[in-house]
Amino acid sequence: MDRIGIADTMFARYDMGAEAVDELESCPGHGERFEIVRRTVPGFKDLGVVCKKLIEEEGCRIVVALGMPGKAPIDQVSAVGASQGIMLAQLLTNTHVLEVFVHENEEEDPGRLAAVCVDRSRKHARNAYWLLYEPEQLARRAGRGVRQGYSDAGPIASASQRDPSPSPSPSSV
Amino acid sequence: MDRIGIADTMFARYDMGAEAVDELESCPGHGERFEIVRRTVPGFKDLGVVCKKLIEEEGCRIVVALGMPGKAPIDQVSAVGASQGIMLAQLLTNTHVLEVFVHENEEEDPGRLAAVCVDRSRKHARNAYWLLYEPEQLARRAGRGVRQGYSDAGPIASASQRDPSPSPSPSSV
Amino acid sequence: MDRIGIADTMFARYDMGAEAVDELESCPGHGERFEIVRRTVPGFKDLGVVCKKLIEEEGCRIVVALGMPGKAPIDQVSAVGASQGIMLAQLLTNTHVLEVFVHENEEEDPGRLAAVCVDRSRKHARNAYWLLYEPEQLARRAGRGVRQGYSDAGPIASASQRDPSPSPSPSSV
Amino acid sequence: MDRIGIADTMFARYDMGAEAVDELESCPGHGERFEIVRRTVPGFKDLGVVCKKLIEEEGCRIVVALGMPGKAPIDQVSAVGASQGIMLAQLLTNTHVLEVFVHENEEEDPGRLAAVCVDRSRKHARNAYWLLYEPEQLARRAGRGVRQGYSDAGPIASASQRDPSPSPSPSSV
Amino acid sequence: MDRIGIADTMFARYDMGAEAVDELESCPGHGERFEIVRRTVPGFKDLGVVCKKLIEEEGCRIVVALGMPGKAPIDQVSAVGASQGIMLAQLLTNTHVLEVFVHENEEEDPGRLAAVCVDRSRKHARNAYWLLYEPEQLARRAGRGVRQGYSDAGPIASASQRDPSPSPSPSSV
Numbered sequence: 001m002d003r004i005g006i007a008d009t010m011f012a013r014y015d016m017g018a019e020a021v022d023e024l025e026s027c028p029g030h031g032e033r034f035e036i037v038r039r040t041v042p043g044f045k046d047l048g049v050v051c052k053k054l055i056e057e058e059g060c061r062i063v064v065a066l067g068m069p070g071k072a073p074i075d076q077v078s079a080v081g082a083s084q085g086i087m088l089a090q091l092l093t094n095t096h097v098l099e100v101f102v103h104e105n106e107e108e109d110p111g112r113l114a115a116v117c118v119d120r121s122r123k124h125a126r127n128a129y130w131l132l133y134e135p136e137q138l139a140r141r142a143g144r145g146v147r148q149g150y151s152d153a154g155p156i157a158s159a160s161q162r163d164p165s166p167s168p169s170p171s172s173v
Numbered sequence: 174m175d176r177i178g179i180a181d182t183m184f185a186r187y188d189m190g191a192e193a194v195d196e197l198e199s200c201p202g203h204g205e206r207f208e209i210v211r212r213t214v215p216g217f218k219d220l221g222v223v224c225k226k227l228i229e230e231e232g233c234r235i236v237v238a239l240g241m242p243g244k245a246p247i248d249q250v251s252a253v254g255a256s257q258g259i260m261l262a263q264l265l266t267n268t269h270v271l272e273v274f275v276h277e278n279e280e281e282d283p284g285r286l287a288a289v290c291v292d293r294s295r296k297h298a299r300n301a302y303w304l305l306y307e308p309e310q311l312a313r314r315a316g317r318g319v320r321q322g323y324s325d326a327g328p329i330a331s332a333s334q335r336d337p338s339p340s341p342s343p344s345s346v
Numbered sequence: 347m348d349r350i351g352i353a354d355t356m357f358a359r360y361d362m363g364a365e366a367v368d369e370l371e372s373c374p375g376h377g378e379r380f381e382i383v384r385r386t387v388p389g390f391k392d393l394g395v396v397c398k399k400l401i402e403e404e405g406c407r408i409v410v411a412l413g414m415p416g417k418a419p420i421d422q423v424s425a426v427g428a429s430q431g432i433m434l435a436q437l438l439t440n441t442h443v444l445e446v447f448v449h450e451n452e453e454e455d456p457g458r459l460a461a462v463c464v465d466r467s468r469k470h471a472r473n474a475y476w477l478l479y480e481p482e483q484l485a486r487r488a489g490r491g492v493r494q495g496y497s498d499a500g501p502i503a504s505a506s507q508r509d510p511s512p513s514p515s516p517s518s519v
Numbered sequence: 520m521d522r523i524g525i526a527d528t529m530f531a532r533y534d535m536g537a538e539a540v541d542e543l544e545s546c547p548g549h550g551e552r553f554e555i556v557r558r559t560v561p562g563f564k565d566l567g568v569v570c571k572k573l574i575e576e577e578g579c580r581i582v583v584a585l586g587m588p589g590k591a592p593i594d595q596v597s598a599v600g601a602s603q604g605i606m607l608a609q610l611l612t613n614t615h616v617l618e619v620f621v622h623e624n625e626e627e628d629p630g631r632l633a634a635v636c637v638d639r640s641r642k643h644a645r646n647a648y649w650l651l652y653e654p655e656q657l658a659r660r661a662g663r664g665v666r667q668g669y670s671d672a673g674p675i676a677s678a679s680q681r682d683p684s685p686s687p688s689p690s691s692v
Numbered sequence: 693m694d695r696i697g698i699a700d701t702m703f704a705r706y707d708m709g710a711e712a713v714d715e716l717e718s719c720p721g722h723g724e725r726f727e728i729v730r731r732t733v734p735g736f737k738d739l740g741v742v743c744k745k746l747i748e749e750e751g752c753r754i755v756v757a758l759g760m761p762g763k764a765p766i767d768q769v770s771a772v773g774a775s776q777g778i779m780l781a782q783l784l785t786n787t788h789v790l791e792v793f794v795h796e797n798e799e800e801d802p803g804r805l806a807a808v809c810v811d812r813s814r815k816h817a818r819n820a821y822w823l824l825y826e827p828e829q830l831a832r833r834a835g836r837g838v839r840q841g842y843s844d845a846g847p848i849a850s851a852s853q854r855d856p857s858p859s860p861s862p863s864s865v
Contacts, residue, residue, distance in 0.1 A: 316534030
């Protein structure tokens with residue numbers, strides 16, 4: 001059975017990992033085609049190595065890494081380093097790790113911030129599922145301004161007013 | 174048959190990947206000397222690893238990676254990390270990955286932004302072709318202020334007013 | 347017997363390493379299940395390589411790296427580089443290194459700064475112990491706004507006012 | 520025969536590569552002891568991988584990498600990434616790559632900018648030659664404030680007014 | 693016989709390398725237990741690879757890398773990249789490289805700047821010696837606010853006014 005990894009933190013102020021797990025449990029094949037392995041680390045700077053361990057030691061085929069950088073300037077700096085670790089984990093294993101960071105300063109209101117956490121965590125959990133089992137879902141949305149955490153930005157109007165509906169993705173590639 | 178990779182995102186607000194594919198399909202040898210492999214990922218931070226996979230798992234000899242960082246400051250920070258991933262993918266595989274990023278804030282007007290997307294995507298797709306099959310096209314333009322997305326900046330007037338036309342590129346090197 | 351590494355610096359203005367050692371000595375199994383190996387380097391930029399040496403040459407299964415970046419702007423820049431080294435040490439060894447940095451400018455008052463040093467050093471030493479022997483302690487606190495150095499931020503109120511007490515962490519993952 | 524690599528770009532607005540080639544052709548042993556291999560890539564972010572390829576696939580013992588970051592803020596950011604690639608190429612091959620970047624905003628006047636290009640390209644080409652064949656030329660200038668692109672800054676007056684002429688470099692090291 | 697590497701630059705405006713060499717020559721065992729290998733490169737961005745070469749090709753067990761970033765903003769950016777190279781050299785070889793950078797803007801007065809160069813170069817040369825042969829010298833100074841280039845900052849007063857004299861470093865670790 002395939003394994004999908006979920007890595008999250010104690011530092012985050014919302015249980016994003018639980019949202020991601022719940023979303024994956026609702027995907028076709030959960031418990032049959034794939035199972036979920038979850039690991040919690042202290043903070044987002046610890047995500048890089050735990051993702052690599054999930055891949056190399058736990059056999060995960062893809063990982064969703066969730067964290068919530070705080071409001072302090074130092075947190076923003078730390079988030080850059082944390083992202084570099086997650087990037088390196090991917091490059092050294094040839095395995096996707098979807099970084100799901102919700103910055104605490106994205107929303108003033110706690111309720112709205114929680115809503116961003118829910119939406120972004122679930123959409124990226126779904127993206128992980130698609131990357132493994134339904135890549136055509138991603139291909140179909142190429143260049144369509146898809147967002148996680150908020151509603152889609154959508155495609156910009158093109159210079160030549162071409163209709164994007166009859167999707168221009170070439171069939172043979 | 175050689176393979177050229179195209180990696181793009183759902184996040185981008187213009188289908189830059191389709192432009193790159195279309196340009197490559199118009200190059201000599203498409204379908205005979207080389208074929209195109211396209212992969213779409215969620216966002217530009219996912220490009221690094223998919224490029225490495227295109228090279229190591231799909232056998233691509235070169236990759237064009239297309240993304241559109243958004244207007245938010247955090248997007249600019251993320252773009253730096255995404256570039257580092259693409260850089261690392263190249264260094265670890267000894268394979269060129271041409272990064273084609275159009276920043277959403279490059280142009281206010283959607284039509285003009287789309288035009289930048291078209292121009293930059295196509296020119297870099299052509300550059301990929303040249304790197305593989307016609308490196309002399311690049312050598313001929315060394316130091317000529319060539320641009321993608323906009324018209325060329327051109328060479329600066331030299332200190333000694335030397336005429337750049339009789340190209341000074343040495344024949345034996 | 348397992349080994350837990352402590353890496354600290356001469357540069358720091360508080361003996362954070364001693365706090366971490368003391369905390370670990372109070373953990374169950376000290377001297378039986380695990381022993382402590384401590385190394386002191388000149389400054390925080392020397393932590394990355396000493397952590398990797400503790401892991402690869404001294405056989406440590408986890409390391410706590412403690413440092414105190416100074417008040418000067420250059421110290422902040424150096425701290426970023428130091429963090430990158432610690433991150434790389436982890437990624438190249440698949441081993442956690444908990445970075446415990448107390449920035450000298452976090453508190454004006456020396457007494458308060460010392461208190462941050464004590465709290466952060468001890469909590470992360472405990473986190474290291476948990477990562478090795480009681481990972482369920484971390485899982486239980488996922489998304490709970492746990493902090494080191496200061497009191498916990500706690501979870502944010504959720505959008506749907508869901509009660510976080512009946513912890514939603516799935517049993518099978 | 521040894522090989523010295525020259526990597527440059529179409530993006531640059533001055534043919535810095537030609538200057539470097541010309542300088543190397545004037546060095547003792549050109550065509551006998553060493554030959555020059557030149558590769559042109561689209562932009563400076565493509566230099567890292569081409570340098571590594573010049574070293575590992577073309578057998579170059581040293582490389583001079585020339586680029587001209589533009590005036591836009593994004594160009595400065597890209598230049599940092601490009602430098603990281605060049606750094607990594609060196610570290611992964613144990614081979615020097617001399618980075619010769621002339622920032623377009625270093626000089627307002629095109630003529631002066633071109634002069635910087637000429638001077639910096641040629642001096643670094645000469646440095647590459649020295650690193651390979653005459654390292655004593657470098658040792659002799661240790662701590663002397665040597666510059667490329669502009670005239671030397673020279674050494675600062677020392678605290679104890681020590682005379683730097685009777686060079687203090689130890690004979691046995 | 694062990695080898696200690698000294699890497700310095702032509703760019704620096706003070707012969708920091710000579711100071712480091714002189715300090716090491718005054719350490720016990722010079723010429724018997726260890727010898728010095730010195731290499732000079734053009735600028736501080738060339739230090740990373742020469743340090744790695746000193747370790748891997750010249751057999752140095754530790755390296756002191758000395759450089760002087762200039763006053764221009766671009767020099768500060770370059771210094772960050774140079775540090776990353778030195779960091780990577782350490783991580784890839786499991787060998788300490790002590791980075792000794794004196795920023796030209798640390799002091800206005802040339803005499804004072806030179807004094808910083810002397811002090812920092814010599815203290816770090818001594819640190820290198822200690823790391824190899826007398827690690828207890830470092831352990832004894834853990835958390836004591838030791839500085840190079842200037843006088844020590846010293847430890848901060850602790851929250852509980854604990855007396856730092858009866859050093860709390862545990863004997864068994």
